[in-house]
Amino acid sequence: MKKTIDIYITKVCNLNCEYCYVELENTVKDFDSQTFHKKIHLLEYRTIRFIGGEPLMKWNDIVNIVEMVRLKDPSIAFHIITNGLLFTESKIKFIEKHQIIIENSLHFQSLSKTLSKRYLEMVFPIRELIRFSIIFEPHRIQFPRKIISLLVKSWFFHFIVSPEVYSYWYDENIAL
Numbered sequence: 012m013k014k015t016i017d018i019y020i021t022k023v024c025n026l027n028c029e030y031c032y033v034e035l036e037n038t039v040k041d042f043d044s045q046t047f048h049k050k051i052h053l054l055e056y057r058t059i060r061f062i063g064g065e066p067l068m069k070w071n072d073i074v075n076i077v078e079m080v081r082l083k084d085p086s087i088a089f090h091i092i093t094n095g096l097l098f099t100e101s102k103i104k105f106i107e108k109h110q111i112i113i114e115n116s117l118h119f120q121s122l123s124k125t126l127s128k129r130y131l132e133m134v135f136p137i138r139e140l141i142r143f144s145i146i147f148e149p150h151r152i153q154f155p156r157k158i159i160s161l162l163v164k165s166w167f168f169h170f171i172v173s174p175e176v177y178s179y180w181y182d183e184n185i186a187l
Contacts, residue, residue, distance in 0.1 A: 013057040018042055020072060024064035025096055028118065044072040048079060060090040067097035077109050090114055095125055098133055106137050113141040118175075119154045126158070131165045143170040 020042040059080065061073055073091065080087050091106075095115040106113060113134075117125055134141055143162060147154040155172045162170060 014055060015058040015060060016054065016056045017060045017062050018047070018076070019063060020061050020066045020069045021063040023068050024094075025068060026065070026094060042069065042072065044075050047076060051080065051083065056087065058088040058090065060092060062092045065094060065097065066091050067093050067102070070097070070102060074105065077105075077111070081109065088112065092116070095130065095134070098130075100133065103133060103137055106140060110140060113137065114144055115141055116144045116146060117158060118146045119148065119151060122158070126161070131167070135166070138167050139169075141167065141169065143167065145170055145172045146175050147172070149174045 059076070061069075063069070066073060077089055080089075089109065089111040090113075091111060092114045093116070095113070105111075115125075115134075143158075145155045145158050159170060159172070162168075
């Protein structure tokens with residue numbers, strides 16, 4: 012059986028989005044990569060996903076874990092769930108080198124901060140590794156169509172579309 016480990020690497024985020032489900036209280040410490048290094052031999056896994064707040068804020072820990080795990084087993088897959096705003100050229104090169112899957116959330120309320128021509132040009136080298144998750148309010152159905160059109164014109168073909176139903180738990184919004 013293929014197992015996946017979700018590493019909640021930080022609760023810290025570079026955004027403060029009103030729709031975010033992450034509670035930014037200091038009730039949980041950030042992930043400790045040293046503890047992970049000590050216990051890695053106890054785990055059987057095929058995929059490691061970095062989640063959080065914003066995982067790219069703990070980039071050095073991600074690099075350390077990826078490099079350490081690659082020494083143990085080069086076949087392990089890695090994923091990073093991110094808003095994408097903290098990408099740099101050096102991060103893109105590392106992601107490409109290690110074939111890390113990027114799951115980049117695009118929410119209609121923060122799109123102006125995340126999806127720009129400059130951003131698309133920067134992540135273009137990893138376009139086969141990046142998956143865009145397009146989150147929209149159900150009454151704004153045109154939103155994902157416009158974003159998908161932009162992505163396809165820019166040669167990005169991996170995306171999922173998710174209506175933001177978790178924020179609308181009223182009887183009239185739930186179809187049985």
